[in-house]
Amino acid sequence: MSDSSRDTAEGAGWGTLERGEYKKLMPPRVEKLSWLNPKTLWAARNGVVASWFGDPTGRTRGRWVAQRQAAGAPADKVIRRAGEDTFSFMVIGDTGEGDDSQYAVVPGFLKIGQGTDFAVLASDVIYPVGSADDYGTKFFRPYQEYPAPIYAIPGNHDWYEDLGAFMRVFCDDAPPLAPEPRPRPLTRAWTRSLLWHRPRATDGQHLDEVRQLRSAAGQRAVQPGPYWAIDAGPVRIIGIDTGLLGTLDAEQGAWLREVSKGPRPKVLITGSPLYVDGEHHPCPIDGGGTVDEIVRDPEHHYVAAIGGDIHNYQRYPVRLDGGRTLQYVVSGGGGAFMHATHIIPRVDIAGVTEKDFRCYPLRGDSLAFYSGLYGRRLRLRRFFTLTEAEATAVIAERLGITPARAPGPDARVTLRTRLVASLLGAGGRPDRTSRFRLPVRKIYTSLFSPGSATYSPPFFKCFLRLDVTPEAIRLRCFAATGNRAQELHPPVEDEVTIPLT
Known part of the structure; x- marks a missing residue:
């Protein structure tokens, strides 16, 4: 096992080290995404527009869910995977920039992912606006050699084009939604419709072609919608869609309460982490309540909540009443630019102190x-x-x-x-x-x-592997720096065993 950043500076990727071979996986020409480009900012305007003139995400999500249910998706939105009580899966968040920092993660992800049963992309599959034209270089190409199914929950960037491309890729090639009636003139909804970014009419013409990169039968994954649950072995893994502004609509909230019932241990995967940067963000649900209230309820038997959106790794082991410990994890370091960890204050929240807290990069x-x-x-x-x-x-x-x-x-x-x-x-x-x-x-x-995204190591990227038995989940965070040493032997930056009994 290679040294980690907790052991040596070289383990963190500093120094004159040999660059990895991830460049060989990249397409000949890579468009470098710049958020300083006014064209990019204008295309990604829907989050700002929604915060000013009202967020239509919940209504649009409901229409997508109704469409999928009419097409035969299970009403409970549960994917039931037959298999042994022991299994493994990968979690990787905020992947899709399509440049060096995404592809530098791929060799280690494939190596550590050997023998896993499936993977989950936790938020922001595609930057900047979730366009179908970007799926070739930012999803199908980098993960073409991962042999198992990949499920996903959308992030805010996937919603910048009303989730159309995401639904086509992950939800059985769902057809476009029918146009909604025009809003009354001079209303907030009317103003929003004038400013709203929509996909080009020609978007996704080559999607069928690039799908061939992940066309093996064992790679096929069909989701019942943008939020779902997976029953695998002894646990239920629940993925929720927090949309543009990090909230749940009332319909999804009611589903989450229902699917959380029962004694089966559960892991939540969300696009908006509940604990991050030393702060608590419980995630409101339209109509009342929060996601964290559901997660903390002892009747629901959650053992972990993993969130993307913030581009690094953090872990908060929160001890609840009755002696139960819930692992709150941030895992958004799968390929996009790095969010700073040095701005995190000395941790003292919900009983979690610096002694318990973990982050990567240090x-x-x-x-x-x-x-x-x-x-x-x-x-x-x-x-x-x-x-x-x-x-x-x-x-x-x-x-x-x-x-x-x-x-x-x-x-x-x-x-x-x-x-x-x-x-x-x-x-x-x-x-x-x-x-x-x-x-x-x-x-x-x-x-x-x-x-200012860099195109040379160290990148400080990361991904998770979770190994499940009837007794426990072993969660490990692996690093990807872009250097050859960590590419060959991805170091473990954090590890925790979560009891299920």
Whole structure:
């Protein structure tokens, strides 16, 4: 097993290392997605439009579900997989940018995925707007060698074209929805319809051709809709669709309550994580209640809730009344640009402390990565760029923690390293420079960070493997840096055994 980032700097991907062979998997020409491009921003406007003029996602989702049910999909939306009590599956989130950082994950994913029964894509299958034309290079090509079925839940980007391409790929080539009646003039719905982004009439003309890359009988996966449940072995895996704005419609909420009943252990997979960046986001349901209320109910027997959307790995083992521990996991590091972990404050939430909390990349590696980005973009490399050792040392000082990887005796915390850490929001802690803090989380990760995506290692990507027995689930987070060493032997960055009894 290769060293992990918790062991050595080389295990994190730093240093002069041999690049992996993932480039051989990529198409000859790759379009580099830039969120600084006004054309991209305009195409991806539906999230903003929905927040201003009302979110139609719930109504559209209901129409998709009704269409699938009329076509013969099971009313309970449960996929029943026959097999042994022991099985394995993969979870990988926020994959589809189609560039180096996505393809760098593929060799390790295929290696660790050997012998697994299926995989789940947790949120944002395709960037920037879920177009059918992008499925060839961003789904079928990278995962063509994965021999088992792949199920998916949509993320907000898959909804930017009303989920049409997602339904065609994962839901038995569902036909387009019939047009809705025009809204009354000068209403919010009318204004929204004028601004709403819709797919091109020619979108997806080559979809049947690229499907051939994953056409083997064992690769076929047909979902009953954008949300579903899988009964496999001793557990039920439930995937929910949180749409454009991270909420559930009332119909899906009622289904979730019903499908959560019973003593069978359950794992939730969602496009909106319930615990992330040291905060609790319970996910509201239209009409009242939250997803987390359902997950926490002891009568429902959930053991884990895994969410995508945020492009890194985090784990919060929350101990509930009665001595039950629920593992809340963020797993969105499957291919898109990296969201910072160094902005996560010292964790103390729901009884989870720094001793229990895990993240990847480590905060020091995240700070070193972002300092390099700012140094290059602002042409101030000598000022901004921190070594991984300097970044680790200053994070330890700011948060008052013992780092998972010791920075070494020569790592000095200086005025410059403190200033850079403060400007980049390290630890999320306000201080005298906070008024000058650079936009690392809100604006930066929405615009500047994706536009600064790197095309050379380390990428700090990750994916999960879950091995299920009647007694327990073994959950492991594996890293993909883009370097050859981690490509050949993907390191385990976190591991937990979740009892089912």
